[in-house]
Amino acid sequence: MKAVVYEGERNMQVNDWERPAKAGPRDAVLRVTTTAICGSDLHMYEGRTPLEPGHVVGHEIMGVVEEVGEAVSSIRKGDRVVLPFNIACGFCHNCTRxxxxxxxxxxxxxxxxxxxxxxxxxYQGGQAEYVLVPNADFNCLKLPGEPFDEWEEDFIMLADVFPTGYFGAELAHVGPGRSVAVFGAGPVGLMAALSASLKGASEIYVIDFIPERLEKARAFGATPINVRDGDPVEQIFQLRQANQALQQRLRPGEEKLKGVDCVIDAVGYQARDDQDYSRENPTQVLDNMVRLVNAAGHIGIVGVYIAPDPGAASDSARKGVFPLPIAEFFDKAVTVGMGQCPVKQFNEYLRDLIIMGRAKPSQIVSHRIQIDQAPDAYEKFDERIDGYTKVLIQFRE
Ligand code: NAD
Ligand code: ZN
Structure with missing residues (x-):
């Protein structure tokens, strides 16, 4: 079978790879229909992780079950499923919670x-024609419909970016009437904006510097804030101040709350040798978040911070130390949550929003490619050029 293989920094190749062996008693083999390239794959691609060459990549995966082990009871050959990117046992102290x-x-x-x-x-990745699914009863979400129907491109978002955006909104305590800002208009940030809208936020700002991505944020009902137009925090302060209706409903002291209640980091660690504004200083988003969040507000960090990165540009980033202005956090009594998304907590509900027509996460898809085009797509997605926002690798029969 063909698979996308990490062969070193900025070097993804499409190789012939052995098809996963017949499933063990609790495993399944999936024939992949759609898989996606994620911003998280770029941490490997740009060499921020210690991955050994020769590993099949890809953690956003859906398809049709090809075979199951004899102990698998809830999934059958022919079932259409999407895989949460987390592989879990379902029984341990953490899984049961x-x-x-x-x-x-x-x-x-x-x-x-x-x-x-x-x-x-x-575990080998799913940017490949087939993938092994460990512990398949727990690690599959069943889907209705047929491959490449109207939902295919929505359902692939359930593997990671839609639940992760939603998790960011949960961590930031987004709820009805809350004001929200999202740093990053990549797939995760856009899904956080969609999630904030589903959760009833009254104001949603999305901050980035890529016009095409900011336009997509507008389609999800968010106000785009372009970092190239000046300090994004000041821009939001000013927009809120200029809004007459917002100003007229002031309670005593409310004029001191210039920022928003809920802030989400969907950027993460993007440093190393890149000279771009946003990436020079990996702490910049963290600094901006604490300036922007209102007192007693909430911050959710789903952008990934990786350590150790021996090749990093700054000493602190090399050690994985990203200084947080902790005194300001304390002063403002801000709560902060972070981490990888526990996809299974949310994917079933988000699937049902898709089925019922209340969420269309596929609006972020910019490119559909065949696997042979993956190396080129990695390069362009990494450079964030030509509108590359969310790339799907599809295997049509
Ligand atoms: P991405 O990396 O392309 O998105 C990042 C976006 O941030 C880009 O659009 C970029 O232009 C923007 N950006 C960079 N610096 C900025 C700055 N200083 N201010 C504002 N915007 C800035 O792709 P993505 O798939 O959306 O991934 C975003 C982050 O989410 C990555 O770190 C990824 O690893 C992480 N992620 C986390 C989880 C999780 O479970 N927590 C899951 C998936 C992805
Ligand atoms: Zn991902």
Whole structure:
């Protein structure tokens, strides 16, 4: 079969790879129909992770079950499923509490396991024609319909970016009438904006510097804030101040709350050798978040911060230390949540929003490619050029 293989920094190749062997008693083999390239794959691509060359990548995966082990009871050959990117056992201390992002048994190195990712266990990725699904009863979400129907491109978002955006909104305590700002208009930030809208936020600002991505944010009902137009925090302060209706409903002291209640980081660590404004200083988003959040507000960090990165540009980033202005956090009594998304907590509900026509996450898709085009797509998605926002690799029969 063909598979996208990490062969070193900025070097993804499409190789011939052995098809996953017949499933073990609790496993399944999936024939992949659609898989996607994620911003998280760029941490490997740009060399921020210690991944050994020769690993099939890809953790956003859906398809049709090809075969199942004899102990699998809830999934059958022919079922259409999407895989949460976390691989979990379902039985450990963390899984039973819903923290499948912190499964204690599926990875000997640390409490995370995922397909095709550095440090996440031995599991091969799903940017390939077939993938092995460990512990298949727990690690599949069943889907209605047929491959490549009207929902295919929505359902693939359930593997990661839609639940992750939603998780960011949960961590930031987004709810009806809340004001929200999202740093990053990549797939995760856009899904956070959609989630904020589903959760009833009254104001949603999305901050980035890529016009095409900011336009997509507008389509989800958000106000785009372009960093190139000046300090994004000041821009939001000013927009809110200029809004007569907002100003007229002031309670005593409310004029001191210039920012928003809920802030989401969907950028993460983007540093190293890139000279771009946004990436020079990996703490910049963190600084901006604490300036922007109102007192007693909430911050959700789903952008990934990785350590150690021996090749990083700054000493602190090399060690994985990203200084947070902790005194200001304390002063403002801000709560902060972060981490990998426990996809299984949300994917079923989000699937049903898709089925009932209340969410259309596929609006972020910019490119549909065949697997042979993957190396080129990685390059362009990484450079964020030519409108590359969300790339789907599809296997049509
Ligand atoms: P992405 O990396 O392309 O998106 C990042 C966006 O941030 C880009 O549009 C970029 O232009 C923008 N950006 C960079 N610096 C900025 C700055 N200083 N201010 C504002 N915007 C800035 O792709 P993505 O798929 O959306 O991933 C975003 C982050 O989410 C990555 O770190 C990824 O690893 C992480 N992620 C986390 C989880 C999780 O479970 N927590 C899951 C998936 C992805
Ligand atoms: Zn992902």
């Amino acid at each position: 819903g923290y499948t992002n912190m499964c204690l048994t599926m990875n000997a190195q640390q409490p995370h396991a995922a397909y095709g990712y550095a440090g996440m266990g031995p």
